[in-house]
Amino acid sequence: MPRSLPTIELSGALCCPPVAAGVVSDADALEVALRLKALADPVRIKLLSLVLAAGSVGVRNVDLARELQLTDATVSHHLGQLSRAGLLLATRQGASIYYAADRRALGALVRVLDPECC
Amino acid sequence: MPRSLPTIELSGALCCPPVAAGVVSDADALEVALRLKALADPVRIKLLSLVLAAGSVGVRNVDLARELQLTDATVSHHLGQLSRAGLLLATRQGASIYYAADRRALGALVRVLDPECC
DNA sequence: CGCATCCCTTGACATATATCGAGGGAGCTC
């Protein structure tokens, strides 16, 4: 799809009928694909597992950067991807921002791929 | 991690402890990410829905190309991505190849992301 | 055999993206 990149609001609702329930519309395919793309990176998978491990308290950029051996700029980039996909919840606490996983969003995405699973 | 691209055998087993079950190893993160990457494209989502709709019979490259308004070369590329990720089953029939979805593989991938779902 | 169909591979091109260094805004503590 290099045919111009559509940018789309994903932070909102959770989208779409199941992929197995009939042919997907272009719009729905795009939305699902963009959310999956947000997850489709090794660093972001590790990031997600770290964020999940931190529970509802959340984790900060710095801590993740140290753990993953990456610069804060890079971690910020990845957190942005996940946040824009609606998979993270961020809460400010003074100068810090604590990121937690939005398990409902993750579940919704998963359910689009395999509705029979749940 | 553009620091060189690792290529990995994915057609095989289905991999990995759940992402929510603790911090993921580098190898597991890579495997999950690569499988997700195979799905993280609007065309491939539509492709998957078409293949799923065809059931166990399967669909041919040509039919998909016509449906998606893409060249057979492009469809071949996408089918390759999905196949290499172990998400498709291909059966030859004369000059044609029929592609069907491997629902077990899809389910396994989904379960890594949200084990509580199943 | 000759021809059509189906599928794949290759090469080229434009776009997308992961990473970093550098720099700066915002908040805290002294």
Add this chain to the structure above:
DNA sequence: GAGCTCCCTCGATATATGTCAAGGGATGCG
């Protein structure tokens, strides 16, 4: 205010990827 920490944005760079046109191997049919 001075200095520190945390986080982000921007610009640069290398890599990855989606698409097509062109061409060829395989199979099947007349």
